[in-house]
Amino acid sequence: MTAAATESGGSGTLTLAGLPIGHRDDAPPRLLDALGRAGIIAAEDTRRLRQFAARVGVRLGGESGARIVSYHDANETRRAKELLDDLLAGHDVLVVTDAGMPGVSDPGYRLVSAAAEAGVRVTAVPGPTAVTTALVLSGLPTDRFCFEGFPPRKGLAGRFAELAGERRTMVFFESPHRLGATLAAMAEAFGPDRRAAVCRELTKTYEEVRRGPLSDLAEWAQGEVRGEITVVVAGAAPAAVSRDPADLAAAVADREETGVPRKQAVQEIARELGVPKREVYDAVHR
Secondary structure (H helix, E strand, C coil): CCHHHHHHCCCCEEEEECECCCCHHHCCHHHHHHHHHCCEEEECCHHHHHHHHHHHCCCCCHHHCCEEEECCHHHHHHHHHHHHHHHHCCCCEEEECCCECCCCCCCCHHHHHHHHHCCCEEEEECCCCHHHHHHHHHCCCCCCEEEEECCCCCCHHHHHHHHCCCCCEEEEEECHHHHHHHHHHHHHHHCCCCEEEEEECCCCCCCEEEEEEHHHHHHHCCCCCCCCEEEEECCCCCCCCCCCHHHHHHHHHHHHHCCCCHHHHHHHHHHHHCCCHHHHHHHHHC
16 A cells, blocks of 8 residues: 555554653653644653643643553554554554653654555654764764664673674663673773763753763762663774775775775775875775
C-alpha cells in the first residue's frame, strides 16, 4: 500500500514529540500546543506525563481530554500494533517518552517503522536531547560522532574492543550504578589516557560535567553517583603515517575505500598529519 493510497483513505498522523530532558522551560510552544490538541497520547510513563503537563499548565487533549495509553519497553510490540490500527482508522497519535526524543534508546522505533510501511504520515516535534547536549558540553571533537546507546549488560570488554579503533567521538547512555564498571572497561579497552566526559543531570539543578582521562573518571565513579548519565569518549587517534609520498598516497586510498571522496580524504589526512594539502595531493597524483 503506498503512502498516497493510505492518506487518501483517511489515515491519521503519527507525531513523535521530544520532551525536555530536565528543565521544563525548554518545552517549545509547539510541544505544548501538540499536547493540548492530541486525541491519543502514547506515553512511556503516563503518571510522569500528567505531572509534566501540570507543571507547564497544559490540559492534555484540551477540553475534550486525550486518551492516554502506556507505551514502554514491556508492551511496545503489542501497543505498536494497537496504535497503528488507530492511525489507520483516521486518528492522530502523539508519542512521548519521559524525557528526550522517542525512538532514541526509548520506545518508538517499531511504531514508526510500521507506520512508514503502511504509508501513514510520520512527523516530529523536535526537542532537547541528551546526546547532542552532552556532546557539545564535553569539550571533545563534535565534527564527527556516533551514538552507541546503552552498553550491553554482558560482554562489555568485547563490545568496547570492537570500538577501540573508532575515530569518531562516541556518546553512550549509562545508569549510575553501572557507571564505574563501564568506565573501567572503557579504560581497559580504549586506554587509560583516552579523554572522556561524564555528563550528569543535564539541564537540571545539579547538572555536572566531569572531564578527564578515562582512568581518572573510572576512579571517581567508584563513589556514589546519581542521576541521568551520558558518557562522551574521544575517538581513537589516527595511526602514525610517515610523510613518505607512498605512505601518504596509501593513507588517502585507505580513506577512499571507506567511501570518503578523494578531495575530502586529502584534506583529512593533511589535517591529521599537520602537512600541507598540496603535499598530500602531489603524493596521490605522483
